Amino acid sequence: MKVLVAVKRVVDYNVKVRAKSDQSGVDLANVKMAMNPFCEIAVEEAVRLKEAGKVEEIVAVSVGPDAAQEQLRTALALGADRAILVRHEGESEPLGVAKVLHKLVEREQADMVLLGKQAIDDDNNQTGQMLAALMNRPQGTFISELNIDGEQVSITREVDGGLQKIRFQLPAVITVDLRLNEPRYASLPNIMKARQKPLDAVDPAELGVDLEPRLAVLKVTDPPVRQAGIVVETVADLVDKLRNEAKVI
Amino acid sequence: MQLTSEHKILAESARRFVQQEIDPHVEQWERERIFPARELFRKLGALGLLGVTKPEQVGGLGLDYSYAAVVHQELGRCLSGGVPMAIGVQTDMATPALARFGSDEVRQRFLAPAVSGEMVACIGVSEPDAGSDVAAIRTRAVRDGDDYVISGSKMWITNGTQADWMCMLAVTGGDHRHRNKSLICVPLRDEDGSRYPGVSLTSKIEKIGMHCSDTALLSFDEVRVPVRWRIGEEGEGFIYQMQQFQEERLFAALSTIGALEQALAETEDYVRERRIFGAPVLNNQVVHYRLAELHTELAGLKALTWQGVESVVAGEDATPLASMAKLSSARLARTLIDSCLQYWGGMGYSSESAISRRYRDSRLWSIGGGADEVMLGIICKHLDLMPGGTEGDRR
Structure with missing residues (x-):
């Protein structure tokens, strides 16, 4: 079985981002970038499936600038077999990325696509679902457990109010949630071995996909500063404020 | 020095290790006055981080010193200076001479388990x-x-x-x-x-x-x-030890760089959030100008230290540069962290803030691993400035 894993280069989760002063977006100058944490979980799951003998080949794919090679190299160091960079500067939107992945699934004859449930930069949570629609194949989203038996996939997905278990047939699209696994660290021997693994670059035009944004960003601002809280003397005060000021009861 | 994507991935891996495997336990280990060296070293060994430059015959990676250098910088970011120092003892203070001059038998017996983390x-x-x-x-x-x-x-x-x-x-x-x-x-x-x-x-x-x-x-x-x-x-032990001190000094400088970058980042977060007289502390010119000065000095230290790293990689005698980097890092640590602590106000003086631990920990480096005065003596010797009859023994 061949698995395609999507990997996105995003602002490191430790960075406190700030809006640009002209409100055109988030300030990315000299900001540390890293692999989207949900993508790491997807890579880890693919590697575990390979270690369990259920997957033969893992292909990591990223849509992004040349610098995204770093995240692909990381995926290779974590255990992916080869990588494809689809070169694209600037914003990438879920539909464009889904179209790219769709083309690559066809080209690679992949049996399964593993993605993070969302990327922590735009938090769209759409790419996997759109890809499944384009492929006209089943989707298992927000999964916390994955079992594969031949063509049959059983997953547990995290939904509001509990866990949902579903089964479907491959080929399929799977998006992973936080609790699926704990990604390993890239070990130094594997980082050095990853240098030998192939990393190809293609232009979206070669795949016949137009990645031009369909959305116009009007403005990006910092969240409003929260007002400081107060300490109330009695429960009666609290009830009074909840009823008359906050108007929630 | 131009770092490859392997350097960057390695740095990222080491940074994550510090954030997830060390930092969450620092409070407890500091309180208990001990950290579990064996357990932690085994994990580091499994990732190859204890044998970056060590020969492949003993389980190392046999890479040049620049790879170890990026690991040292990341370790320095740790919330406690004690853990990176202990790791540095294992990788850069107790083992370089053994790797260079030890017989096969003695390397298999002592170096291989130090690289795998089985022995401390x-x-x-x-x-x-x-x-x-x-x-x-x-x-x-x-x-x-x-x-x-x-x-x-x-x-x-x-x-x-x-x-x-x-x-x-x-x-x-x-x-x-x-x-x-x-x-x-x-x-x-x-x-x-x-x-x-x-x-x-x-x-x-x-x-x-x-x-x-x-x-x-x-x-x-x-x-x-x-x-x-x-x-x-x-x-030949004295000579071997003098050579082995180069790694020790560069380790001290590199891990200090990580600690200082982190101290600045933590302080900047704090002064952006903390308000005084109706505005963030950062808005005071005395604060943002001082932070700019500290960044400038840190950039200078980094350039000097990495020149030392390049000198090691080129196989040159790095003694003067390593000694200058060690001296310079220890002194900058004292002034930079003190300046940062000032802007934390009362929080800076309380034991619970990260900056106060960095303040206490970093004071060691002007004394340990060769005191500032020893570094000055060595630098004088290399500059031929040492008056006759007063030479120190350390080159």
Whole structure:
């Protein structure tokens, strides 16, 4: 079985981002970038499936600038077999990325696509679902457990109010949630071995996909500063404020 | 130096390791005055981080020093200076001479397990009566048949209460004070974990900082060690140790760089959030100008230190640059962290803030690993500025 894993280069989760002063977006100058944490979980799951003998080949794919090679190299160091960079500067939107992945699934004859449930930069949570629609194949989203038996996939997905278990047939699209696994660290021997693994670059035009944004960003601002809280003397005060000021009861 | 994507991925891996495997436990380890060296070193060993530059025959990666350098910088970001220091003892203080000059047998016995993290190592140079003046050490290793019989004591031994073996500098005989010493691998524990015969822990030393790192005074009473566990030639120990100090000094500078970058980042977060007179603390010119000055000085330190790294990679004698970097990093640590702490106000003086621990921990580096004054002496010697008759022993 061949698995395609999507990997996105995003602002490191430790960075406190700030809006640009002209409100055109988030300030990315000299900001540390890293692999989207949900993508790491997807890579880890693919590697575990390979270690369990259920997957033969893992292909990591990223849509992004040349610098995204770093995240692909990381995926290779974590255990992916080869990588494809689809070169694209600037914003990438879920539909464009889904179209790219769709083309690559066809080209690679992949049996399964593993993605993070969302990327922590735009938090769209759409790419996997759109890809499944384009492929006209089943989707298992927000999964916390994955079992594969031949063509049959059983997953547990995290939904509001509990866990949902579903089964479907491959080929399929799977998006992973936080609790699926704990990604390993890239070990130094594997980082050095990853240098030998192939990393190809293609232009979206070669795949016949137009990645031009369909959305116009009007403005990006910092969240409003929260007002400081107060300490109330009695429960009666609290009830009074909840009823008359906050108007929630 | 142009870093490759492998350097960057390695740095990222090391940084994540610090954030997830070390930082969450720092409060507890500091309180308990010890960290679990064996457990942590095994994890580091499994990732290859204890053998970056060590030969492949002993399980290392055999890479050039620049790869180790990026790891050291990331380790320095740790919320406690004690843990990176202990790791540095294992990788850059107790083992470089063994890797360079040890026989196959002694490398398999002591270096391979230090690379895998199965064994904890320490370096035994300083004594109660000799520290900066290395040639004045008195611990003796007297030959008796195929053994050395070792007597003396070793002080300020980082990892001392937990270590399995010591890379010890001892007097093995001869007249010239630079040619009468040898480096010997001395077991501190038997295979069952009990103390090796003749070795005793005299005391665990309390310090103003580096609380989770154990520091010991160890005594050796007629400890028998096979002569073949000596590193390299007899009488060459002082020279080997002087070479081994280059890694130690660069480690100190590199991990300090990580600590200082982190101190600045933490302080910037704090002064952006903390408000005074209706505006963020950062808005005061005295604050943002000072932070700009500190960044400038740190960039200078980084350039100097990486010049030292390049010099090591090129196979040159890095002594002057490594010594300058060590001196410069220790001094900048004192001023930079003090300046940062000031802007934390009362929080900076409270034990619970990260900056106050960095303040206590970093003070060591003007003393440990060769005091500032020793670095100055070495730099003078290389510049031919040392007046006759007052030369220090450390090159």
